[in-house]
Amino acid sequence: MRYMATYDLMETVRNTNQWLGATAKAIAGYPAIAAFPNPVFQWMGAWGEVTERSFARMVTKPDWGIHSYTCEDGRDHIVTVDTIVERPFGDLVHFHVLGRPEKPRKVLLVAPMSGHYATLLRSTVVSLLPDCEVYCTDWHNARDIPVSAGKFDVEDYTLYLVDFMKELGPQTHVIAVCQPAPLTLAATAYLAEEDPAAQPSSLTLIGGPIDPEAAPTDVTDFGNRVTMGQLEEMMVQRVGFKYPGVGRQVYPGLLQLTSFMAMNAETHSKAFTDQIMRASKGESRDNDRHNRFYDEYLAVMDMPAEFYLSTVERIFKNCEVAKNTFVVAGKRVDIGKITDVAVKTVEGAKDDISAPGQCVAALDLCTGLPDNMKASHLEPDAGHYGIFAGKSWRNNIRPLVLEFIDANQRTKAKAAAE
Known part of the structure; x- marks a missing residue:
């Protein structure tokens, strides 16, 4: 193929x-x-x-569609999507509410690179705008990235997150949704060793496969059944002549959509x-x-082939993050080095993609973190989408996440004063 x-x-x-x-x-x-x-x-x-x-x-990137927001003053304020950091495979963007005083809560939403654009988190962004300064990772379609830009695998993804966290500073509260949860945890641990002062204040992991073997699903079963050779042969194609990324090996968006629909x-x-x-x-x-x-x-969107294949092999098959053996740039990342970043996990009881048990496994990996800085929440009637964008998120999960952010923002401020 x-x-x-x-x-x-x-x-x-x-x-x-x-x-x-x-x-x-x-x-x-x-x-x-x-x-x-x-x-x-x-x-x-x-x-x-x-x-x-x-x-x-199928070939059109959706617009964020967030044009204005009604603030406490009763006026509609224009919202602009400003690029803070620009990179070949993804940008860091800020949803800037013009004319509104800066909110004390600074949130970085880490969007998945799993076939859909970051705009899948549009409703999540809208729900956080009233209370937070919202930043988000905006990953690019691999078909539009020239081969000259090089490769992009799970290690590169992790290092992108490291740079984004450094850019935003230690008062940032990171929320990782689904697929990037293990890599966001690894990026935080990487900073704990390399640049402790740049670590975020808190880390919320929503429905992510930290330990895929903790609760098998159709997704994990498929990953275990097929070999890497079969995946590469069946799923990987080269971008055609119509796009700037001609010749780049990708997992095509249209092929991914076929799999999504078939489920x-x-x-x-x-x-x-x-x-x-x-x-x-x-x-x-x-x-x-x-x-x-x-x-x-x-x-x-098309996914870089090396990112897709390395995700399946290293996160799902070898469970490198779950076993605390993940390596970035030749250096083993030790999750136990996280000692002062509060970590919260959120799972949905009816999640058939990242089943309950997969995400909460992160707390056991944080051996250097005191128990009072760990939290977890299981939403009884929520599926995968509902825990970050549906009614369950709006009514139940979002208030808990904001409460968690506030509690650990105060902890950081108090520590700094001491």
């Missing part, structure tokens, strides 16, 4: 389906069709509308069938629940 031809073939299939949807929609909307009041044409137009929109979203094929099939019926009756809207979800869900 490691050929540009297969990458271009997938893009051709996507483009053809988008064109078919646009054509069906145009034919059904032709004025002369109104002379034949047949529901078939209504259904065809609805199918075309949903199909064109769906396949078009819940029946649910997705019903969702699209229902949306087509709603569109045929004129009941669908541009910003309805279906479109809001799938505009984000279908927008996928």
Whole structure:
């Protein structure tokens, strides 16, 4: 599969389906069709509308869509997304609320590089804006990164996080969501040895695979079943001639999306069938629940092949972070070196991606951290998405995380005064 031809073939299939949807929609909307009041044409137009929109979203990076925020003064303040640190594979961005005094809480959201853009955390950002200065990692689509930029694996990812933490300073509170949780823990431990003064005030790990073997899921079972050779042969392709990253080996976003959809094929099939019926009756809207979800869900990005393969091998198969044997730049990272960064874990009882037990394992690894600086929370009715972006996050988890941040911000300030 490691050929540009297969990458271009997938893009051709996507483009053809988008064109078919646009054509069906145009034919059904032709004025002369109104002379034949047949529901078939209504259904065809609805199918075309949903199909064109769906396949078009697969190659488009969503906008953050956070344009303004109503502050305590009752006025709408413009929100700008400012790039603080710019790197080839990802940037550090700040959601700057113009005209608002700087908030004392400084939060770094570490977004996953697992097929979707950082905009997947849009609702998380919005929920934190009222109380925090929010920063976020904004990873780039590998297909747009020239081969001359070099490789990017789990060690490079970790070192990016180290640099971002150094940039923001020790009063930062880091929240890592899903896939980057083990690497964020490793980055904090790396700083504990190399630059202790740059460590963040607290670290919140949400639904991350710190120890994948603690609670097996379909994801971990798949990782254990296949060999690295099989993964490389089946999943890795070279970017085609259409993009700046031509020739770079990647795990294509379209291939990832196929895997995502296959995991819940029946649910997705019903969702699209229902949306087509709603569109045929004129009941669908541009910003309805279906479109809001799938505009984000279908927008996928290519992952650097070396990052994908090293994640599977080192985090899931060898469990290097769980066994405290993870190495960065030739140096073993000892999680036990974390002694003054408060750590909290959050899990969802119904999480079928990072099952309960995988994330809380981080607390056992922090052997140098006193118990009063460790915390954990298990949300009873939440799935994977709900623990960082759904109702469970807004109503239950977010207040607990802010309380945890405040408690350890005070601890840091008190220590500095002493």
